[in-house]
Amino acid sequence: MSDLCRKLRLPSDFDVFQLCWQPDFDRFFFDQLKKRSINIFLFRGEFIFELGRTAVAEVPQLGNATYVFTRPTDIREFVRRYAATKREDIRRNRGNIAAELGFIGRVMHGNHPKKWLTDLRARIGEPVDYTLTAT
Secondary structure (H helix, E strand, C coil), X not given: CHHHHHHCCCXXXXXXXXXXXXXCECHHHHHHHHCCCCEEEEECCEEEEECXXXXXXXXXXXXXXXXXXXXXXXXXXXXXXXXXXXXXXXXXXXXXXXXXXXXXXXXXXXXXXXXXXXXXXXXXXXXXXXXXXXX
């Protein structure tokens, strides 16, 4: 994303979140994934984050879910295939697409962002301190 910003002559401190901001986007989800990411891809109203061990598709909005996948060997091919797939097809594994994309599972946003973060960290393989989760 920083290469794209440089090519477009955007300031180095430009916030990519602004590219697809919607009034109901919740910054918390985006920021938590951004600080863990190696690369960020923007696709329609969602982001695909390449993380250390996984890839994550995120619509940073309450009421949605974070989709977690195993980290693909070719992230660009993964993004291309993901872009041609509906989330419902992934959930139902239509045409074996979930297996082909390496779908691990979803993490629901819910009403408690700290719970989402705890669940996300477990799914992406980060150590989790369960004493910090709010009930």
